[in-house]
Structures are given as C-alpha cells and as structure tokens.
Amino acid sequence: MESAATPLKSELRKTPLNALHRRLGAKMVNFGGWDMPVEYPSSGGLIAEHKAVRGSVGVFDVSHMGDIRVRSGLKLDGALAAVQHISMNDASKLAIGQAHYSAMLYPEGTFVDDVIVHRLGEDDFLLVINAGTREKDIQWVRENTKGFDCVVDELSDAYTQLAIQGPHAVEVLQKLTPTPLHGIKNYWFTHGTVCGLKNTLIARTGYTGEDGFEIYVPSDKETSENIWNQVMEAGREFGIIPCGLGARNTLRLEAKMALYGHEISEKINVWEAGLDRYCKMEKGEFIGRAALERAKAGGLKRTLVGLEMIDRGIARDEYCCCNEAGEAIGVVTSGSPSPTLGKNIALAYVPPAYSSIGTIVHVEIRGQKCKAQVVPTPFYKRPKKTGVS
Amino acid sequence: MAYPKNYRYTKEHEWINVESGLATIGITDYAQHELGDVVFVELPKPGAKIATGKSFGTVESVKAVSEIYAPADGEVIEANGDLHNTPEKLNTDPHGAAWLIKVRLASGADLSGLMDAATYEAYIADKGKEASA
Numbered sequence: 001m002e003s004a005a006t007p008l009k010s011e012l013r014k015t016p017l018n019a020l021h022r023r024l025g026a027k028m029v030n031f032g033g034w035d036m037p038v039e040y041p042s043s044g045g046l047i048a049e050h051k052a053v054r055g056s057v058g059v060f061d062v063s064h065m066g067d068i069r070v071r072s073g074l075k076l077d078g079a080l081a082a083v084q085h086i087s088m089n090d091a092s093k094l095a096i097g098q099a100h101y102s103a104m105l106y107p108e109g110t111f112v113d114d115v116i117v118h119r120l121g122e123d124d125f126l127l128v129i130n131a132g133t134r135e136k137d138i139q140w141v142r143e144n145t146k147g148f149d150c151v152v153d154e155l156s157d158a159y160t161q162l163a164i165q166g167p168h169a170v171e172v173l174q175k176l177t178p179t180p181l182h183g184i185k186n187y188w189f190t191h192g193t194v195c196g197l198k199n200t201l202i203a204r205t206g207y208t209g210e211d212g213f214e215i216y217v218p219s220d221k222e223t224s225e226n227i228w229n230q231v232m233e234a235g236r237e238f239g240i241i242p243c244g245l246g247a248r249n250t251l252r253l254e255a256k257m258a259l260y261g262h263e264i265s266e267k268i269n270v271w272e273a274g275l276d277r278y279c280k281m282e283k284g285e286f287i288g289r290a291a292l293e294r295a296k297a298g299g300l301k302r303t304l305v306g307l308e309m310i311d312r313g314i315a316r317d318e319y320c321c322c323n324e325a326g327e328a329i330g331v332v333t334s335g336s337p338s339p340t341l342g343k344n345i346a347l348a349y350v351p352p353a354y355s356s357i358g359t360i361v362h363v364e365i366r367g368q369k370c371k372a373q374v375v376p377t378p379f380y381k382r383p384k385k386t387g388v389s
Numbered sequence: 390m391a392y393p394k395n396y397r398y399t400k401e402h403e404w405i406n407v408e409s410g411l412a413t414i415g416i417t418d419y420a421q422h423e424l425g426d427v428v429f430v431e432l433p434k435p436g437a438k439i440a441t442g443k444s445f446g447t448v449e450s451v452k453a454v455s456e457i458y459a460p461a462d463g464e465v466i467e468a469n470g471d472l473h474n475t476p477e478k479l480n481t482d483p484h485g486a487a488w489l490i491k492v493r494l495a496s497g498a499d500l501s502g503l504m505d506a507a508t509y510e511a512y513i514a515d516k517g518k519e520a521s522a
Binding site: 027038039041045046047246249250312313314316336337339366 | 422426428
C-alpha cells in the first residue's frame with residue numbers, strides 16, 4: 001500500500017517511543033510514512049496481542065495520530081462555528097469533557113478524514129486525526145476556518161499518545177491516577193494527574209471496540225518511556241502486553257470501525273460508508289452538506305457490508321467481489337482472519353441489491369471465486385458490563 | 390532456530406532438501422518470523438509441475454499474503470495435508486514437520502545457484518542490519 005508519495009526509509013517519521021519499540025524487538029513497518037511497530041514477537045505476536053485486548057489489556061503507542069486544537073479568538077463562538085463548518089457531526093451537542101466521532105468532508109460529501117472531536121472548553125476543541133493525513137488535514141483545517149474568529153494550532157508533536165485497551169484497562173490506569181475513572185463514560189474525557197504528570201488528558205476512547213483509555217502525555221523521550229514503563233508495570237498483574245498496528249487493525253475491523261484509505265476516502269461519501277448517524281444534516285450548513293443532500297435524493301450506488309467467508313480463503317483489501325455469474329460487483333476494503341471469531345471476515349462495497357443479510361457474494365482470491373455471505377455488523381460487540389459505566 | 394546444513398536456500402526464503410532425487414521444500418524460519426502468525430496455506434496437488442522461480446503456493450499470516458517460489462523444476466509428489474488444518478505449525482517447525490511439498494526433481498535440475506546454510510545465515514543477518522539501520 002505504499003504510494004509514490006511515501007517518503008524513503010531514511011525519512012520515515014518516528015514517535016518518541018521508537019527506540020523503545022526497537023529495544024523490545026518489535027517488527028517495524030512503514031505506516032503512512034511512519035516507522036511503527038506492527039507486532040511484537042516478545043508479546044507473542046499479532047493474535048496474542050489481539051486476544052490480550054479482548055480478554056484483558058494491551059497498550060499501543062498511537063503517537064503518530066495528529067492533534068489539531070481549534071479555539072476562539074476574540075469573540076465567543078468562533079471556534080464552535082468553525083468546527084461546525086468543517087465537520088459533519090453536531091459539535092454544539094457536546095458537553096465540555098465530551099468527545100464524538102465525526103468527519104471532515106470535501107464539498108463532494110466525501111472524506112478528507114475522520115476525526116474524534118473533543119470539547120475542551122466552551123469554545124475550545126481538540127481534533128484527533130489520522131497519521132497518514134496529518135499534513136493534508138492541518139492545511140485543510142487552516143484553509144477552511146479562515147473566515148472564522150478562531151485560532152488553529154497543530155499539537156501533533158507535543159503529545160505522546162498511549163492507548164490502554166481492554167476490559168482491565170480501567171484497573172490498570174486507575175493505579176496510576178487519583179482521578180476516579182469509573183465515572184468517565186465512553187467517549188468522555190477529563191484532565192487529571194497520571195504518573196505524577198498534572199493536567200494529563202485522559203479519554204475513554206479507542207480504536208479496538210473494547211473498553212479503554214487514551215492518554216496524552218508530553219512527547220519528550222524520557223517522559224514517554226517512563227509513562228510506558230509505568231503502564232506496563234501497573235498492568236503486569238493483568239498480563240498486559242505491548243500491541244502493534246497489526247492487532248489494532250484486526251480489532252478495529254471486528255468492531256467495524258472505518259480506516260481512512262479503506263472504508264472511507266476522497267472517493268466515498270458518508271451514505272455509502274454507512275456513517276449516517278454521525279452526520280447531522282439538521283445542524284445547518286457544513287462543507288459537503290449540499291452534495292450529501294443531492295446524493296441522498298439520487299439513491300445509493302454502493303454500500304458497505306460485512307462479509308464472512310464460507311469457502312476456504314481470506315478476502316484481502318482490494319480483492320474483487322463478484323456475483324454468481326462472475327461479473328464484478330464491488331471491492332473488499334478490509335479483510336482478515338478474525339482472531340476473536342475464528343472466521344475470515346471482510347468489509348466490502350457492493351450495490352444495495354447485494355446488501356441484505358444472508359446474500360451470497362463471491363470474492364475473487366487468486367483467480368478463484370470464493371463464496372462469502374453478507375452478515376450483520378459489527379462482527380464483534382463487546383459484552384455489556386453490569387454495575388460499571 | 391538452526392538452519393540445517395544439508396538444506397539449500399533461496400533468496401526468497403525457501404529451503405530444499407534433496408535425498409536421492411526426491412526433494413522436500415519448505416519455507417525458512419526467517420520467513421515464518423517475518424510473516425508472523427500463519428493462518429492459511431495453499432499448496433499444489435500431486436502431479437502439478439513446479440518451475441524454478443515460479444510461484445507454486447501461498448502462505449498467509451493474519452496480515453500478509455506471501456507467494457512461495459520453487460527453488461527447482463520438478464513434479465509434486467505430495468503436499469503436506471497437515472497444514473490445511475494446522476497452518477500454525479509453520480511458526481513452530483518450518484524446517485521439519487511443516488514442510489510444504491515433496492517433489493520429484495526434473496532431470497538435470499540445477500541447485501547450484503542456491504545458498505548453503507552458512508551463506509543463507511549471512512544473507513539474513515545482512516537483512517537484519519538493513520532493517521534496523
């Protein structure tokens with residue numbers, strides 16, 4: 001998936017934890033121009049990492065993610081109006097301390113990027129964006145907020161971001177902070193002291209479909225490694241292990257969370273991606289809205305479905321979907337074995353006529369038509385806990 | 390894991406062991422380590438012809454698909470059926486029980502272009518240096 005624009009190996013960007021990953025013997029890959037751990041043989045590899053997150057707890061370095069702060073200039077509401085203009089969810093509904101999934105759209109109603117919007121203050125927002133689209137995103141945000149009374153700062157390099165994920169994540173992190181974590185609901189956040197670091201952003205968010213937290217700490221190497229080591233130490237009793245981007249991908253796929261460049265891109269619109277519930281047409285004007293209105297009236301040409309392989313074979317990204325007659329009808333956007341389900345699963349774009357549950361479609365795997373069926377998504381949903389938020 | 394002295398190795402990380410005209414072919418420990426958790430193996434049926442440098446099968450890990458290239462010309466006598474249900478054996482015993490195919494070599498099959506164990510070990514050590522540079 002490397003493109004011509006991918007920098008040479010020597011120019012790969014590194015997170016503050018890069019040296020630590022290498023000391024741990026992680027397998028490193030070029031991910032969107034970043035030198036990132038894909039799996040840790042010392043953790044037992046991808047499947048072990050995946051299972052640790054589903055069953056107990058794992059920790060990810062996600063410092064490659066970008067962070068954009070949009071806050072007000074002189075007048076109130078400048079930042080809120082700007083965020084409303086550049087993103088599709090309704091940021092006015094966010095309480096201070098709350099976050100939500102949203103996306104920034106081109107005028108065509110297709111994706112610049114998806115984003116987690118955090119409301120830090122009345123007129124103060126933190127947008128967490130993808131690593132591979134950082135430069136494009138920040139430029140796009142600056143360009144499209146020019147007419148608003150707001151200040152845009154890129155804070156990407158100011159933070160080391162750790163994701164502590166899994167049913168025991170809350171207990172692990174609680175050992176490192178006096179801030180009561182049980183009271184933080186899913187997609188809410190607070191600022192607290194973590195490992196002695198005051199005013200640390202603690203968010204109950206993640207990209208695994210599991211309970212968990214993401215913390216944002218200063219990005220100097222010493223602090224970053226110190227926090228990582230303290231998280232590992234705190235998690236020891238729960239068998240915490242370092243997890244790489246490989247497990248992050250299989251975890252997010254089971255939970256049907258979109259990945260930029262796969263399920264969403266500059267060629268796919270919101271309706272096709274099935275992200276309707278994060279797109280608030282009634283909130284008023286935002287970039288892409290007019291095109292989405294037209295697209296809705298025009299009807300869907302393709303839609304994202306979950307597939308489970310029936311025949312032996314693994315559907316992979318960009319494999320072709322075809323009908324019984326062998327005619328191409330769509331394409332796989334993400335496909336992998338599912339370590340939780342023990343089945344081969346995939347997300348694919350197909351015409352709506354092929355989207356109902358139980359429909360048989362075929363995936364072309366090395367010239368062979370392999371049977372798959374449309375199944376409900378997400379493929380995996382975490383069990384509801386009782387008595388705990 | 391040790392690289393058996395009597396095997397010969399390719400740059401694409403396959404091994405071949407020839408005993409009286411019958412060759413066993415597999416992937417190396419280095420290859421399985423690079424792949425990670427192996428979840429799927431697709432092999433040719435007995436009778437299929439393999440040709441030097443041409444793909445004869447596929448090994449897939451959770452995250453990657455890898456073609457397997459023939460180290461020599463020949464005809465498949467047997468494919469390792471165990472790998473159909475237990476592909477993960479490739480991660481634990483790639484030079485032994487998790488062999489891929491047994492092949493009758495074509496007459497005049499030439500293995501002289503392949504590496505011996507010492508050369509192969511030096512070759513992968515170099516690759517390791519590259520990766521951590």
